[in-house]
Amino acid sequence: MSDQDTPRDNEGQQPEEELRRMLEQLLGGGMINPNQLAGVAGLPADPQALSQMLMQLQQAMMNPGDGVNWNLVRDAARQAVTDNREVTKQESQEYDQALSVAQLWLSEVTSVGSNVLIEPPRAITRYEWLNLSLDTWSEISGPVAESISRALVEMLSEQAPEEYREMIDRSTPMVRSMGQAMFAMQLGQVLGQLAKEVLSGGDIGMPVLQNGQAALLPQNLSAWAEGLELNFSEVLMYFAVRELAHAHLFVHARWLRLHLVSAITEFAREIRIDADRIEDAVSGLDVANPEELKQVLQSGQLIPPRTPEQEVALERLETMLALIDGWVDVVTRDATSRLPNADAIAEMVRRRRATGSPAERAFGSLVGLELRPRRLREATSMWSLVTEKLGAETRDSLWDHRDALPGAEDIDDPFALVERLSGGDKAEETDELDDELARLLGDPDSFGEAPEGGETQKDA
Structure with missing residues (x-):
C-alpha cells in the first residue's frame, strides 16, 4: 500500500485525533442543528439542557471509560421530568x-x-422513583448498552474501507464510549417519561425500586384516575x-x-x-x-x-x-x-x-x-x-x-x-x-x- 493510500499517522495519534475532531464537529461545530438533533433523538428542547448533554457526550469521546455514565442517564431523566411535585x-x-x-x-x-x-411502603415523588430505580436500570440496561456498543464497533470495523480499519481498531475505546453515551442519553429520556407515567413501584411487571420497596406515586395516580368517574379512595x-x-x-x-x-x-x-437494514431504512429519508x-x-x-x-x-x-x-x-x-x-x-x-x-x-x-x-x-x-x-x-x-x-x-x-x-x-x-x-x-x-x-x- 502506498503512502497516499495510508491514513496519516503522527506517531500513532493523528488518525484518532482526526476521528475525534470529526465527531466533535458533527456534534458541536454547527454541522448538526441542535434543535434538529433534539427532535430526532427525543432530547430536551431546552437549549441549555441540550448544550449540557452534548458537552457530556463530547467528554465521553475525549475521556473514554468503561460502562454507561449513569450521571448522564440521571441528568437526562431529570431534564425529561419538568413538573415534579412533592408529596x-x-x-x-x-x-x-x-x-x-x-x-x-x-x-x-x-x-x-x-x-x-x-423498606416500609410509602408515597414517593417522580424524582424519588428515578433515584430509587436507577440501580435496577443499571443492572438491566448495562448489558444492553454493552451489546449495542460492541455491535457499533463491529459494524464500523466491517463497513469501513480497508485502509481505515486499523485507525478504527485503535479508536475502539472512543467509539464504544460514544455509543454508550448516546445510549445513556436516550435511556435517560425514556426513564424520565416513565417517571411521569408509572403508578407504583411494580407497575412495569418487575420490582425496580431499591430493596424492592413498595411505593405509590400520588402525582401520577391522581392524574390517571381523572376522568374515570370513580371514587378516588x-x-x-x-x-x-x-x-x-x-x-x-x-x-x-x-x-x-x-x-x-x-x-x-x-x-x-x-x-x-x-x-444493510439501516441503509435501507434511511436511504429514502429527508435528513433535513x-x-x-x-x-x-x-x-x-x-x-x-x-x-x-x-x-x-x-x-x-x-x-x-x-x-x-x-x-x-x-x-x-x-x-x-x-x-x-x-x-x-x-x-x-x-x-x-x-x-x-x-x-x-x-x-x-x-x-x-x-x-x-x-x-x-x-x-x-x-x-x-x-x-x-x-x-x-x-x-x-x-x-x-x-x-x-x-x-x-x-x-x-x-x-x-x-x-x-x-x-x-x-x-x-x-x-x-x-x-x-x-x-x-x-x-x-x-x-x-x-x-x-x-x-x-x-x-x-
Whole structure:
C-alpha cells in the first residue's frame, strides 16, 4: 500500500485525533442543528439542557471509560421530568393509611403477604422513583448498552474501507464510549417519561425500586384516575393492595428477581446491528426533516429481526411476566372484593396494560425488548382455576421454588396443571390397583393352585 493510500499517522495519534475532531464537529461545530438533533433523538428542547448533554457526550469521546455514565442517564431523566411535585402531608397520611389497610386485606387471601418488607411502603415523588430505580436500570440496561456498543464497533470495523480499519481498531475505546453515551442519553429520556407515567413501584411487571420497596406515586395516580368517574379512595385502595401483593411476591420468591434480570441479559447478549437494514431504512429519508427521522427511530426499523436465541429468551421472559401479573391480578381481585367498583378498576388496569404506554413503546424501540406480557389473560385464568380447585395455599406454594412454577404449557392447558397438582395421575394408578386387588380377592382361583402339602424345594 502506498503512502497516499495510508491514513496519516503522527506517531500513532493523528488518525484518532482526526476521528475525534470529526465527531466533535458533527456534534458541536454547527454541522448538526441542535434543535434538529433534539427532535430526532427525543432530547430536551431546552437549549441549555441540550448544550449540557452534548458537552457530556463530547467528554465521553475525549475521556473514554468503561460502562454507561449513569450521571448522564440521571441528568437526562431529570431534564425529561419538568413538573415534579412533592408529596403533601395530607397525601402521605392518606396513602400510609391505605397501605396499612391493604396489608390486612391481603393477609386474608394469601400467605405470601406475611413476609416483612425491607423498606416500609410509602408515597414517593417522580424524582424519588428515578433515584430509587436507577440501580435496577443499571443492572438491566448495562448489558444492553454493552451489546449495542460492541455491535457499533463491529459494524464500523466491517463497513469501513480497508485502509481505515486499523485507525478504527485503535479508536475502539472512543467509539464504544460514544455509543454508550448516546445510549445513556436516550435511556435517560425514556426513564424520565416513565417517571411521569408509572403508578407504583411494580407497575412495569418487575420490582425496580431499591430493596424492592413498595411505593405509590400520588402525582401520577391522581392524574390517571381523572376522568374515570370513580371514587378516588377506591382507586387508591385497589392500587395499594396490588402494589403490596407484587412487592411481597418478590420477597417470598427471592429467586424471582434474578431470574428476570438473567432473562433480559440473555436477550441483550444477542443484540446486533444490521448495516444493510439501516441503509435501507434511511436511504429514502429527508435528513433535513427531523420528524421523519424521529419516526424511523421510534418505529424500531433500525433494530434487526430477533435471533432464534432472542425469541426463546423473550418467550421465557413474557411467560414469567404473565405469571407474575396474573397471580397479582387474582390476589388483588380476591383482596378487594369489598370495593364496589373493583371490577371496573381492574378492567381499566387491563386496558392500560394492553395498549402500553409511550415510554414502554420507546423502550421497545430502543432495545427491541417488549416488557409487557402478551399472555396475561390466560395466566390470570390459570391462577383463578388453581385457586378455585385447589385453594390459595396450593396456588401460593408454586412460588416456593423455580422448578415448581407453572410454565407456558400450563398456561395453555390449566386443567392439566390442576390434575397434576391434585395427583390425578397417581389417583388413576391407585384406582387401577384397587380394582385389580378386588378382582383377585373376589376370585380365589385367580391365584392359581398352591403346592400340595406345603411342599418345599428342600423336601423335593
